[in-house]
Amino acid sequence: MGKITLYHFTSEMHYQSIQSLGYLANNGDVPITGTGGFKALWLTSNPDPNAQKWEHSTGKNGLRFEIEFEDDDPGLAKWSDLTRVFHMTQNWQSSLRTAGGDPDDWYVYVEHVKLGSHIKVEYMDKLLKEKEVTDE
Secondary structure, rough: OOEEEEEEEEEHHHHHHHHHHHOOOOOOOOEEEOOOOEEEEEOOOOOOOOOHHHHHHOOOOOOEEEEEEEOOOOOOHHHHHHHHHOOOHHHHHHHHHHHHHOHHHHEEEEEOOEEEOOEEEEEEEHHHHHHHHOOO
16 A cells, blocks of 8 residues: 555635635536536646646636545546546547546546645645746
8 A cells, every 4th residue: 555646726716615614625527428427526646737738727727735645545536447437438538638638647536635734735826936936
C-alpha cells in the first residue's frame, strides 16, 4: 500500500464555502455519455493548471488542492478504468479528451474529501507570478 498525490482545481470563489463545509464535495459532473453521468470529485495527477483545458473555460483554475490518497482507497478510480466499466464509446472519449486534456491523468473520487493535513491549497495566480520571477 502506497500513496498517490492528486490535484483538484477550482475557482477561488468556491474556497470560502469549501472551508465552511470542511470538505471538498463530491458533486462534480462525471459525464459517461453525452446525456448522463454521476457525481464525484474530479482529480488529476498533473499539477499544471494549463493542462486542464476545461478549467480555463469555466474559470476553475484559480485554486489548486494537492491531496494525498492511499493508492488502494476504494473511493478512488482511474478514468481509464471507468471508460471500460461504463463502456464509453470511443467518440465520447475523444470528445472529452479534446475538451479536457489528457485522460491518462484523470481520476475521480466518489466520496467527500475532508480538509486536513493531507491537503495543501495553492492560489494559482500567486504560483504563476512566483514562477515568472524565478524564470527571469
